[in-house]
Amino acid sequence: xxxxxxxxxxxxxxxxxxxxxxxxxxxxxxxxxxxxxxxxxxxxxxxxxxxxxxxxxxxxxxxxxxxxxxxxxxxxxxxxxxxxxxxxxxxxxxxxxxxxxxxxxxxxxxxxxxxxxxxxxxxxxxxxxxxxxxxxxxxxxxxxxxxxxxxxxxxxxxxxxxxxxxxxxxxxxxxxxxxxxxxxxxxxxxxxxxxxxxxxxxxxxxxxxxxxxxxxxxxxxxxxxxxxxxxxxxxxxxxxxxxxxxxxxxxxxxxxxxxxxxxxxxxxxxxxxxxxxxxxxxxxxxxxxxxxxxxxxxxxxxxxxxxxxxxxxxxxxxxxxxxxxxxxxxxxxxxxxxxx
DNA sequence: AACCCGTGGGG
DNA sequence: TCCCCAAGGGT
Numbered sequence: 035x036x037x038x039x040x041x042x043x044x045x046x047x048x049x050x051x052x053x054x055x056x057x058x059x060x061x062x063x064x065x066x067x068x069x070x071x072x073x074x075x076x077x078x079x080x081x082x083x084x085x086x087x088x089x090x091x092x093x094x095x096x097x098x099x100x101x102x103x104x105x106x107x108x109x110x111x112x113x114x115x116x117x118x119x120x121x122x123x124x125x126x127x128x129x130x131x132x133x134x135x136x137x138x139x140x141x142x143x144x145x146x147x148x149x150x151x152x153x154x155x156x157x158x159x160x161x162x163x164x165x166x167x168x169x170x171x172x173x174x175x176x177x178x179x180x181x182x183x184x185x186x187x188x189x190x191x192x193x194x195x196x197x198x199x200x201x202x203x204x205x206x207x208x209x210x211x212x213x214x215x216x217x218x219x220x221x222x223x224x225x226x227x228x229x230x231x232x233x234x235x236x237x238x239x240x241x242x243x244x245x246x247x248x249x250x251x252x253x254x255x256x257x258x259x260x261x262x263x264x265x266x267x268x269x270x271x272x273x274x275x276x277x278x279x280x281x282x283x284x285x286x287x288x289x290x291x292x293x294x295x296x297x298x299x300x301x302x303x304x305x306x307x308x309x310x311x312x313x314x315x316x317x318x319x320x321x322x323x324x325x326x327x328x329x330x331x332x333x334x335x336x337x338x339x340x341x342x343x344x345x346x347x348x349x350x351x352x353x354x355x356x357x358x359x360x361x362x363x364x365x366x367x368x369x370x371x372x373x374x
Numbered sequence: 375a376a377c378c379c380g381t382g383g384g385g
Numbered sequence: 386t387c388c389c390c391a392a393g394g395g396t
Contacts, residue, residue, distance in 0.1 A: 076392035083382065083391085117380030120395075154394045174392050194375065221392055230390065231385080261377095263388090291379065321380060359380075 035185065035207070039243045043184070044209040044216065050239035051219030056081070056226075059088055066140045066165035067098040067129075073160045074125045074152060078118065081225070087116050101126065102133040110294060110356035119293055124152030142166050155201070163213040171204035172217045173197055176224025182256035183228060186245035192259045266325045269300045270308055271317075271361075273368055274342065276335040281352060281368075282344040291324070296355040298364060299342045300328075306340060315367060319360040330364055 035043070055061070058081065060072035071091055075084045094112050095101035101109065106126055113122035128151040132140060140161065141147050148158045159172035178191045178200050185203060189196040209216040227234045235247045246252040274282040283296050311331040319326045347355070352365060 073392065074394095078380085078391055078393060080382075080391050115381080117382090118393085120379065121393085124394075152394070156393055160392070172392080175390085176392065218392090225392080260389090293379090319380095323378070 035243070040207055043207065043240055043243050046239045046243075047219040047223065048209060048212055048215045051215050051222055054226075055218070055222055059085060059092075064165055066161060068092065069161055069165045070140065070153075070157075071125070073157045073164075074121050075116065077121060077157070079116065083116070087113070098129055098138055099133060101129045102138075106294070107356060111354065114295075114356045115359060115362075119295060121152065123293065127151040128153060140165075142168060144168075144170055155197075160217065163217045165214075167213055169205075169208050169210050169213040171201040171208070172221075173200045173204060174221060176221040176228075177204065177217075179230065179256050180220050180224045180228045183233075183246035183252050184240065184244045186249070186251075186255070188255070188257055190259050191256045192261070262323075264320065264323050264325050266327060268303050268327050269329070270303055270306065271297075271328050271330045271364060272299045272301065272306075272338070272342065273314070273330065273332045273364065274299065274335055274338055274344075275332070276346060278346075278348075280346040280348050282335075282342060283347045283352060283355065284344040286358065291321070292358045294356070295358040295361075296352075297358045297361045298330075299344050301342075303329075310337070315364070317360055317363060326360060328360060328364075330367075332368070 060068055072084070072088055075088055075091075090112055094108075095104060104126070106123060109122050109126045110119065113119060116122075131150050132138060140150075142162065144158050144162060147153055147161060148155070153161070156172055156174050159170040162168035162170045163172055178197070181187065181200055181203055182191065187199060187203075189199060191197075204217075204220075207216075223238070223240075227238050231253070233252050235241050235244070235252055238244065238247070241247050244252070246255050272282070276282075282299055284299050286292050286295050286297060288294055308329070308331055311333055313329055314332050315330045317326075317328040317330060319328070349369075357365065
């Protein structure tokens, strides 16, 4: 892009952003800790979904040391339903690192901040630019989409290698006086105008420097190859009740899918003959790359002629546990059928 | 590099 | 129904 167009690009984007930006909770103050929480929550997650969780976190942990002092299970409970639970575990671990290694305040270089758990290339750049006005790239899906169109970049954005092209482009284009506004402006534009389908090019503040628009090819960019589809799994879920009205719960392992979340015991269909139990409900839950098809049975402990791993929990205790989302639905159904 | 890791909404 | 997408990071 010509130097004159770059200046035009910066000025138009920043003017538009500061005039049109949405009023979002994490834009009220520029506390690096608040920015950090919002950036982690916003990973692969829409603004409308994040807002209530963000408010809940700020209320539960107003300062960084507050979160550092919390139990992981407490943090997970506040994250329940938001998805990608390693984000919560990594954020919590990262916050504790900052207390231990940096006396409670985030470092301001890309190298140091990137060493913190859960802070990758994007989040590092986002915190540095938004909270500290450091001119660093923060390349997410929005930025790749916007710049692929403006600069007419035809590389496959599904390939990790391609991101480097966009990071270098941002370092050349970024406004050194307002890195925060520039990075957020690109993302805001991608979220509201330069959308994946049917971009509103006629409303776009930078349509006069957009190569794709000038060629009428904005709908063909970015180029992104498809991923493979999800695999289906069958499980039996047992809601086992003992003579005290307690239910058997198990905690998932500390790594992998739904790590450290609680569930009713899940069994492989070949592991247990369920023909003597009445099926209570079926449930389908779709993850990004996996589908659970669950057959749920209510069972009295005495009728279960096998030893199942787990811990007996009262209703009050179960209520407070961070539960895997499909289990929340099962728990809600169980509560409805056992009122009083 | 390729795969794992959630959820809700839109077309 | 199905597919895609949304302010990615860890392994």
